[in-house]
Amino acid sequence: MEKEQVPDKTQIKLTDKQEQFCFLFVYGNHEFAGQHTKCYMEVFGEDSKNMSVKSYQLMREVHILARIKELYTALQNETENIAIKLQIAETLKAVMEETSTAQFSDKFGICLSPAPLRAVSVNAAKALMDLFPIKHVQESKLRIEGSDGNVIFNVIVPEIQSRNEEKD
16 A cells, blocks of 8 residues: 655645735734734734634644744844854954054064055955945946047946936
8 A cells, every 4th residue: 555645734835914924923023023913913904802813723834834934044044144244344343443553563673564454454444345335326437548649538427317207
């Protein structure tokens, strides 16, 4: 006799409302996160005496629990990435601070050139900019090319939207 394969209940596709419920349960603000009854009421719009029972039953469904676990894992990974980024940023700031103004001397007491230290500071600043890019509201580029004594200017200026386009 062959055993009948049992379908994996964690792979059941969630309805839009179930997905909203899971997302609100994990990512909701202080009013909703971790509070299944409030999430159920918000998403399904019901307000009855047995609301807690219905939300509890929904939470016990395998595919709902699997999705919540998946969202929690993603949230934990995002949190860890942010923490690491902040740690790296603090280290880079400390390197920039120390190397931008520090004066060092060799074992004979002769002052060393500050240029290599300043290069370290600039590289730390570049790494920090890569970590947290700053978006410019308006960007202009200027490129100068020359050959045979001729100079070509390419100026790139972003288009400015009219006030009517901004309101749309």
